[in-house]
Structures are given as C-alpha cells and as structure tokens.
Amino acid sequence: MDLYLPIAEMSVNALVIILLGGGVGFLSGMFGVGGGFLTTPLLIFYGIPPAVAVASSATQITGASVSGALAYWRRGQVDLKMGLVLVAGGLVGAGIGQIGFRQLQKLGQIDVVINIAYVVLLGSIGSLMLRQALAELRRIRAGGSVGSGGRRHHPWVAALPGRMRFYKSGLYISPLAPLLLGAAVGMLTVVLGIGGGFIMVPAMLYVLGMAATAVVGTSLFQIIFVTAATTLLHATSSKSVDIVLALLLLAGGVAGAQLGVRAAQRLRPEKLRLALALLVLAVAIRLFVGLTWTPASLYSLDVL
Amino acid sequence: MKRRWLLPLLLAPLLGGAAPTMLISDLSQARIEIDTTFKGADLLVYGAIQYPAGARPDSAPDIAVVVRGPAQPVTVRRKARLAGIWINAEEQRFESVPGFYAVATTRPIADLADDRTTAIYEIGVDNLQLSPAGGDADRSFEAGLIAEKRRAGLFQEASGGVTITRGVLYRARIALPSAVPVGSYVAEIHMIRAGRVIASSQVPISIDKSGFERWIYVAAQENSLAYGLAAVAAALLAGLTASLLNRRD
Numbered sequence: 119m120d121l122y123l124p125i126a127e128m129s130v131n132a133l134v135i136i137l138l139g140g141g142v143g144f145l146s147g148m149f150g151v152g153g154g155f156l157t158t159p160l161l162i163f164y165g166i167p168p169a170v171a172v173a174s175s176a177t178q179i180t181g182a183s184v185s186g187a188l189a190y191w192r193r194g195q196v197d198l199k200m201g202l203v204l205v206a207g208g209l210v211g212a213g214i215g216q217i218g219f220r221q222l223q224k225l226g227q228i229d230v231v232i233n234i235a236y237v238v239l240l241g242s243i244g245s246l247m248l249r250q251a252l253a254e255l256r257r258i259r260a261g262g263s264v265g266s267g268g269r270r271h272h273p274w275v276a277a278l279p280g281r282m283r284f285y286k287s288g289l290y291i292s293p294l295a296p297l298l299l300g301a302a303v304g305m306l307t308v309v310l311g312i313g314g315g316f317i318m319v320p321a322m323l324y325v326l327g328m329a330a331t332a333v334v335g336t337s338l339f340q341i342i343f344v345t346a347a348t349t350l351l352h353a354t355s356s357k358s359v360d361i362v363l364a365l366l367l368l369a370g371g372v373a374g375a376q377l378g379v380r381a382a383q384r385l386r387p388e389k390l391r392l393a394l395a396l397l398v399l400a401v402a403i404r405l406f407v408g409l410t411w412t413p414a415s416l417y418s419l420d421v422l
Numbered sequence: 423m424k425r426r427w428l429l430p431l432l433l434a435p436l437l438g439g440a441a442p443t444m445l446i447s448d449l450s451q452a453r454i455e456i457d458t459t460f461k462g463a464d465l466l467v468y469g470a471i472q473y474p475a476g477a478r479p480d481s482a483p484d485i486a487v488v489v490r491g492p493a494q495p496v497t498v499r500r501k502a503r504l505a506g507i508w509i510n511a512e513e514q515r516f517e518s519v520p521g522f523y524a525v526a527t528t529r530p531i532a533d534l535a536d537d538r539t540t541a542i543y544e545i546g547v548d549n550l551q552l553s554p555a556g557g558d559a560d561r562s563f564e565a566g567l568i569a570e571k572r573r574a575g576l577f578q579e580a581s582g583g584v585t586i587t588r589g590v591l592y593r594a595r596i597a598l599p600s601a602v603p604v605g606s607y608v609a610e611i612h613m614i615r616a617g618r619v620i621a622s623s624q625v626p627i628s629i630d631k632s633g634f635e636r637w638i639y640v641a642a643q644e645n646s647l648a649y650g651l652a653a654v655a656a657a658l659l660a661g662l663t664a665s666l667l668n669r670r671d
Contacts, residue, residue: 122460122600124631124638129461129600177653184661226499230509346654353650357642361653368657372664409507415573417566418510420497421521421603 125360126170132366134164139178140370146179147186147378148385149319149334149394154179154312154345155240155401157367168229170360172311173352177364179313180345182371183338189379190335197286197332201339203293204318207300208307208344215308216351222309226420232310233409239306239317240402247320247395254388272325287328287336295326300340307348313341316398330387444472445623447611452625454598455632462600465489465627467526467609468593478589484528484614485584486545487594489627491522492605498563498570514563517553521603522576526583526594535617543612543619547577575599604629 121132138160142153154175161171190196222228278292299321303314318337322328328336353359382390447469454463467487473479496519502511527534531546541549547568554564571577576599584594592611607627612619631639641649 120459120461122456122458122635124635125642127601127603177657180654181657181659181661184658185665188662188665226497226510226513230507234507342658346658349654349657350647350650353642353653354646357646359642359650359653361638361642361649361656364653365656365660368660372661376664411508412503413501413508415566415570416501417563417570418499418501419567419570420499421494421519 121362121366123166123170123360123363125174125358126166126363128165130164130166130363130366135363135366136370138164138370139182139367140374142367143182143371143374144378144381145374145397146182146313146315146371147189147375147380148382149315149378149390149397153182153371154307154310154314155236155316155398158311159236159401159405161363166363167358168232169223169356169358170363172232172309173349173356173358174360174363175311175367176307176313176345176348176352177359177361178367178371180342180349181364181368182375183313183341183345185372186375186379187335187338187342189376190338193335194286195331195335196339197284197328197336198339199282200284200287200289200296200328200332201336203282203296204300204303204336204340205343207297207302208304208340209347211301211304211306212308212344212347212351213304214301215305216355218305219309220355229418230409233405235306235310237402237406237409240398241406243317243320244395244399244402246324247391248399250320250324251388251392251395255392258388272327275326284328286332287322287326288332289326289328291326299325300344303340304344304347307344308351313345315341316394319394334382443474443613443621445611445613445621446470446472447609447623447625449609449625449627452627454627454629456604456630456635457633458635460600460635462602463598465596465598465609466593467596467611467625468591469611469623470591471589471613471621482528482586482589483620484534485586485592485594486528486531486534486543486612486614487526487584487592487596488543488545488610488612489522489524489596489607490520490610491603491607491629492520493518494521494603495519496567498567500563500566512563515555516564516567517555519552519567519571520550521605522598522607523547523550523571524578524580524596526580526596528582528584528586530581531579534614535619539614539617539619543610543622545612547572547579574601576601576603598629602629604631 119132120129122129142157146153157175158171162168222231275291275295278294280292281290282293283290303318306314315337322333450466496516497513499510499513501508540546544550586592609625611623613621
C-alpha cells in the first residue's frame, strides 16, 4: 500500500511504516522507553530524510507514550510531582537543544554528531544497565530478595541544596536533581529525536534512587510533554514534522504499546532490565559499526 | 535559465537554412499532480519533425530529449576517516544543480556530437554546468554529486531512450521517481544531424502537490504553529483512543 508523504516528499509503503511503529510501540509499553532511539535510525535507514525522521518520531512518541502512561496512571504508578519537575527541566533543555541543533546543521556535522552521541549514550548506559541487571540476577540466584538495600540515590544528589518529598518515588531529595536530569534529556530529545526513556529510566533508578514501581510511569509522563514541545519546536523552525508519517507510526505504535504494557506486567522486572540493557547495547554496537565501516558512498548531498 | 535558452533558439534558424526544420513537441501530461497515491510518474515526450517542404531525408536524424527540474543550490560533503570514524570532512557548494535531470537520446551521447556541442546544450549529466563555488579543482565532488543523484533516480541518462518512427515521429518515456522535487520543469528536445543541433523546441511542465498533500504542505509552511499543535493533538488523540479501546483490564 503506497502512500505519498507530504513533508518527507516521497512515497512509502504504509504497511511497513505501521509495522515499524507497532514493533517500537511494543518496546515502548514494555520498557517505558519512547523507542525513538529505534524509530529514528530505522526511518533514516528506510530513506526518510533525517530531519523529517527526527521531528516526526518525536510526534509519534507523544502518542505512543500516552496509552502507556495512562495504563501506568490507572495502576497508580506515576509520581505526578516528580513528573512535573522533570517536565520543567525538559522544556528548558529542549530550548537549548534546538539552538545546538541549528548550529550543527549549519556546520554539516549533525549526522555524525547524532551517531556518535547515540553510540556514547547507548553504549555507556547499556553497559551500566547490564552490569546492574546481572548483579541483581546473581543476588536473586544466591537467595537474596529483589533490590533489598540496593536502592539509594547517588551521593551527588544528596549534596544538592533544598529538599522536597516525592511520596510515590519514596524520595526526600533536592528538586534540582530531577530538574537537571529533565533538562539533559530534553536537550537529547530535540537533537536525537528520542523520548529519552532509555536514559531517564536508569538515571531515575540508579542516580535518583526512585522506587522501581514509579519509574516507568513517571518517565512516560515526562516524555509526553517534552516530545510535544519538541514537535512544536521542529514544526515552527525546520517545518519538518510529517503528520502523515507520525500518524502511520502511531497506528501501529498505540496497539503495540498496549501489548507491551501487558507483557511487562507478566515479566520479572530484573529480567526486563536485562533485556532492555541488551537491546540498547545491540543498537549501540550496530551504530558504532556503521561509523567505522567504509561507507558505500563517501558523498552526501544537502539541498538548501 | 532563460538566457541559456536564448542562444539555441536564435541560432536554430541560421543553422537550419532559410526554411528551417521544425520540431513539434508535446507531453502526455503538462501538469503532474502529486496526490496521496503518487509513487512516481511516467512522462511521455513525443512529437514530429517537420522538414522544409516536406523533404524527408533518407537517414533519420538523432534526437535528444532533456527533462530538467528547478535548479537548487546543493552542498556536497565528503567523508574522511578521523580516528577510525567516518565524518564529513570537506564540502563543496554547487550553486545551480537541477533538482531533476533526465536525458534520453537515440544513440550514446558521445556519438551524437562533439563535446563542445553537448556541453553547450547540456546534453548528458557530465555536461551540466553546476556552478561549483570557488571551483571544484579535480571534479571529484561533481562526480560524487552525480553518483548520489543517479542513485536517487533524480539524474538519468538513457541512450536509446528515444525512438523515431518513419524518420518523422519521435517519442521518449521519462520516469519521474516519487521523490521528484516540485516546481517548474521544462522538456527540451534537440534534433541533431552530423554533430550539429539543427532544431530545438521546449515544452513547460509543472509538478505540484494537489489535494490533501498540498493542504498539509501549505499548512506546515504557512501556519506552522497551528500545524504543530494539530500534530500534537492528533498524536494525543490517537493515543487516548487506543487506550480507551483497550481498557478491558
């Protein structure tokens, strides 16, 4: 089923895009990650112009996260207060990221920067998560209980001034910590076209020391608002949001997300984290190989 | 663009003698509309050769059909290995690169006319005057640009792509890919005999988005904030709908 995309200015197979959205949506619901780190590279690989892929995948993440976030909300697994602090930081970060994005585009280095950023981020976070997940599995096998005594926030977080109580997260910490985290992720949302869940979730767990039950829901809550702001930024500056592409991705994505949430309820959280770590590492390795292998063509065109 | 046209048009009568040979040309579609189901189009360029006093020579002439799209400035970047990683190292800007360029000829371009003639009429992708800014010394960027455009189907060369029937009727089929840029196009038809262009004609083509595609595109360009808000609203609505439909547990 061929469909012409009005902003990407090309014809695509609608079925392929829907299935792509569905697969990514499943992961979104299961892990609480937006899945943008998969959608964007896959769309570029399919032939969608990178700027359109980045912008439209942000739009799709908004919709894909809504169904997931609502599912967690109904189970009372969203810390609203924590979420709002993260969103506030995220909006600031998105604004800063937009300025950086424009500069890199002018220099012609946006593609390389995006790829290196993906490799560094996914590689370091993936290995950190893998180490944690393996240690946890070993502890369980040795007869210990899940996460007992392992959960506490990073010493840096404790050093920040001012404290606030986040009941659902089980935290009494400075709001500056989640604010800064939100800003960092917001910046990445604009530049990389990702929700940032794969950074947010481990950072919430291992840096802030949040209760595992509230992590995924709160991460999805933050993603909705920051990706919505990103869509607006891209729509008004680069005009590269393809609403048809985003809705195609969503058609598959919303269905996939629901299935993902259900699958996640049945799986043990430590196994879930191990699976996510492996997935993140796999993408990092694939992108790293892409950076180092001699490309099929040394030349790239940029129509002004 | 306009000036390039003046020269052959002025020369055509001189080269052809007092009663010049004429080319009568037409297109299957003068206006191509890009709608939701657009996946490229086949453009048929056809016409007839009108000889002075109906005197048809024994051997058929050569015809070159060129279809070109609006010129755009393009930056070409070349990757180089830096610490094991391929990054964009050098760049070269070209001021006037046709968004689309296809040439169909009766014979290989090298056999049609000498290099000078094909360069003047810009027949063949290697004869395009792409106006490199500051000069592209070894033409390596130009070669890279042409290779990339060819890969995308936006530059085409088809030797043998023009068929001539009974020495009078000619036709060529040009395939426009789905990623063809919108704008004003022109089909240029040159008749070549003994290495000289003896008649030329041109027909304008317009390629534009229509209906839903146009509506979306115009909204995104002109009311970008409202478009962005609509995109967010549509995404949220799709998510909420799915969530409600699935609220069984």
